[in-house]
Amino acid sequence: MNSLLTPLMEPRSVTGEIARPERFFEDRFGLTSSRLERLLGSALVGRVEDADLFLEYRINEELVLEEGAVKKASRHVSQGAGVRAQSGERTGYAHTDEVTLSSLEEAARQARAIADRASTAAIVPVKTDRRPHDLYSIPLSPVAADLSKKTELLHRVDAAARAADSRVCQVIASILSEEQVILIATASGWSVGDVRPLTRLNITVIAETEGRREIGTYGGGGRVPFDFFLEEERWKRFTAMATNQALLKLRAIDAPAGTLTVVLGPGWPGILLHEAVGHGLEGDFNRKKVSAFSGRIGERVASPLVTVVDDGTLPNRRGSLNVDDEGTPTGRNVLIEKGVLRGYMQDRLNARLMGMAPTGNGRRESFAYPPMPRMTNTFMLAGQDDPEEIIRSVPYGLYAVAFGGGQVDITNGKFVFSASEAYLIEDGKLTAPVKGATLVGNGPEVLKRVSRVGHDLRLDEGVGTCGKDGQSIPVGVGLPTIRVDGITVGGTQV
Template identity: 55%
Template sequence: MSSAFAPTPSARANTIFHQQFGVTDRLIERCLAAALERGGDFAELFFESTASNGISVDEGIVKSASQGHSMGCGVRVLNGERTGYSYTDELTEEKMLHAARTAALIADSATSGADVQGFSVAKTHDLYPAATTDVEIAQKLQLVQRADRAARAYDPRITQVRATFNDEVRHILVVASDGTYASDVQPLSRFSVGVIAKDAAGDGGKGASASGTSGGGGRRGFDWYTTERTPEHYAREAARQAILQLTAQPAPAGEMPVVLGPGWPGVLIHEAVGHGLEADFNRKKQSAFAGLMGQRVGTAKVTVADNGIMPNRRGSLNVDDEGVPTANNVLIEKGMLCRYMSDKLSAKLMGARSTGSGRRESYASIPMPRMTNTYMLAGEDDPADILRSVQKGIYAVNFSGGSVDITNGKFVFAANEAYLIEDGKVTAPVKGAMLIGDGATALTRVSMVGHDLALDEGVGTCGKKGQGVPVCVGAPTVKLDHMTVGGTGR
C-alpha cells in the first residue's frame, strides 16, 4: 500500500479535532496506513465530538438537568462484504493506532491493502445555522415552565404535565482511503410536552384518563422556540389531544377505507415502505421490495422521496456519516420503484453509487443505509374531496406507535387521534384504532392524494439494529380504498 495523503490547503480543515484535540494530518495518515496494513479495500476514520444539554419539568418541579460531552473516533476497514470496526474515546496517537490495527485484524486479508487516494474537500450543502448550546440554563427552564403553565390552563382536567427541552451540537470529520475528506457542524434541538387528562365522571362514572403528546424541533437554534414554535403551541396541542380522547368512542373493526391526515401520519410510509427501500435489506434479499427495481409497486398516485437537503429539518445533513453530500432521492415515482437508499458498502456491492444515505448513531457505530426526511409527495386532489368520497371509514390524524416486519412489510400502527368518516363527513373521535396491513399492498390501494403535503414538527427518531438517528416524516392527505382496522367498537 502506498500513501497519497496530500490534501489541499483547504482540505486541512480547521475543525475542532485539529484545534482542540491535536489531531494532525500526520496522525490521520498513520492511522489509515495501520488500518490497511493487513489488506482491505477501504479504510475510514470517523471523528465525532458532541456537546449536549437537557432540562425537564415534571409536575412543575425541575426533574432533571443535564450537560454532557462525548468524543471519539471510529475506524472501519472493508474487505469485500467483511467489515472490521473498532473505536476509541481517546484521541491520542496510541489509542487511535490501536483502534486502526484492531479493525485491520478483523478484516484480515491475504491481499495487500488498497492505496490511499489523494484527498479533496467534499462540496457540501449549507442547510442549517451554526447554532450553539451556550444559552443560559435559566432561559431554557423558562421555556419548559411556560409549557407546564399553558397545558394546565387549557383545561382543568389536565392533571399531569411533563415538558422537556434538549439541544446538542455535533462536530464530525470523515477521512477515508477513497479520498473522502469532509467535516460538518450539526445543531439539533427538540421540545417535548406530554400530558395526562382525567375525568372523574367519564367512562360511565368509573373515571376516564387519556394522554397527549406534542413537540418539535430540528436543526435550529434556541430562538426558534421563542419566535416560531413557542412552548404554548406544543402545550396546547398535547392538551387538546388528551381532552379529545376522554370522549372518544371505541374504534370500529373490519375492512374499510382509511384516510391518512397530512404530516405525522407519514410515519407509516417511513416504517412500512422506507425501511424496505434501504439497500442493505435489498442486497441481502431481506426486503419485500427486493428484486423489484424498475417495476410497479404502487398506483400512479404514489411518489415517495427521501430528501436529505431540506433546510433546518431534523433529518437533514450537509454530508452523511461517510462524508458523502446528501441528496433528494426519489425512491418511487408514479408507482414505479426507481431507487434504493445506499451507503458506500451497499453501493459498491450492488454496482451503484452512494445516495448519501450512510448514517450512524455515533463514532461507536457502524454506518448503514438510513432515511433522512422521508415523505410521499403531494398530489392533485382536494383534501375535502377525499373525505367526501368516503361513505364509512376512518380518518387517522396522528399515530402513537407501531411495528413493522421488514421481510414482508407487514405493519401494525396505533392511531392516537382518529375519527369516523360517515357519509363523507368527519364525525366522532375514536380510540383504540389499529391500522393493519403491509407496505407493498398498501401502496397499490392509494386512490387519492391531496395537494396538502406537510412534514412533521420534528420529533422523529428512527431505530435500526440498535442505532437511533434523527429523522423527519411527512405526507399529504392520502386515501387507501380499504385497509384492515382493528378496534373494539362497531
C-alpha cells in the same frame, strides 16, 4: 489525504468560538490532518478496499419540567472514534472513547486484522460529485443557549396547558438539545467535517375527568436554534395540540376492528411511508435480498398518484445532513416515481457491492457503531386533491391525524403503525373521536390502494427517531392528506 474539504459554514461551536471540525479535533486531541493521514495510510492503505475514520464529540443536554417545576437537568459529553476497514463483504470495526493517537492506532490495527484476510486489494474510491451542503448554520447552537430562557419556556408551556382546561392534571415538558461535531477521513484521501445542532421540545399533557385519564403528546424541533420555539409562538401551538389531544381522547369511543378505508392527515402520518416502503428500500436489505422489495426496481409498487422521495437536503430539518456519516453529501433520492419503484438508499459498502452510487444515506448513531443505509426525510409529493373533499369522499372509515410509533418486518413487508388521534368518518363527515388503534398492512401492496392524494404536503414537526439494529438516529417524514382504500384497523369493536 490529498485535500481537506471543509464545510461551507463557519459554525459557532458550543464554546461560542468559531470552530471548524478539523481544528476542533486538532486543538482538543492533537489529531492533525497529517497524523490522521499517517494513521489511515500506514495502517490500512493497500491492505483493504475501503477504510475510514470517524471522530465524534457530542454534547447532550436535557431539561425536564414535571409537576410545575424544572426538577431534572442533565448534560452529557460523549467523544470517541471509530475505525473501519473493509475487504469484500467483510467489515472490521473498532471504536474507542479514548481519543488519542495510540488508541486510534490500536483500533486501526484491530479493524484491519478483522477485515484483512486474503486480499491485497487497493482502495476502491466510491465516487460522488456532490458537494457538502450548508443546511443548518445557525447563530447559536441550542446547547449554548441560555439555560434560564429554556426553563422559562418550560414554565410557560406548563402554565398555558393548565390554563387551557381545568381537566388538565399533569404536564411534562422537556427540551432536548444536542451538538455533534464530526470529522470523517477516508483512505481514498479526503476528509470532511460537520457541526450538527439538534433540538426538540416535547410536551405531554394528562387530562382527567370522572376517573378517566388520557394522554396527549406533541412537540417539534429540528437543526435549529433555541429561538425556533419562540418564533410565531410555535410553543403555544405545540402546547395546544398536546392539550387538545388529551381532552379529545377523554371522550373517544372504542376503535372499530377490521379492514376499513383510512384517510391519513398531513405531516407525521408519513410514518406510513417510513415503515411501508422506506426500510424495505435500504441498500443492505436489498444486497442481501431479504427485503420484500428486493429485485423489484422498475416494478409498479404503488398507485400512479404516489411519488415518494428521501431528501436529506432540506434546510434545518431534523433528518437533514450536510454530509452523511461517511462523508457523502446527502441528496434528494426518488424512491417511488408515479407508482414505479426507482431506487434504493445506499451507504458506501452496499453501493460498492451492488455496483451503484452511494446516495448519502450512510448513517450511524455515534462513533460506537459502523454506518448502514438509513433514511433522512422521507415523504410523498403533493397531489391535486382538496383535503376536505378527500374526507367527504368516504362513506365509512377512519381519519387518523396523529400516530405513535411504527415497525416493519422487512422480509415479508408487513408493517404496523399506531394511531394516537383518530376520528370516525360517517357519510363523508368526521364524527366521534376513537381510541388509539394499530394499523397493519403489507408494504408492497398498501400504496397501490392510495386512491386520492391531497395538495397539502406537510413535513412533520421534527420529532422522529428511527431505530435499526440497535442504532437510533433522528429522521423526518411527511405526507399530504391521502385516502387508502383498505387498511386493517386493530380496534376492539367487532
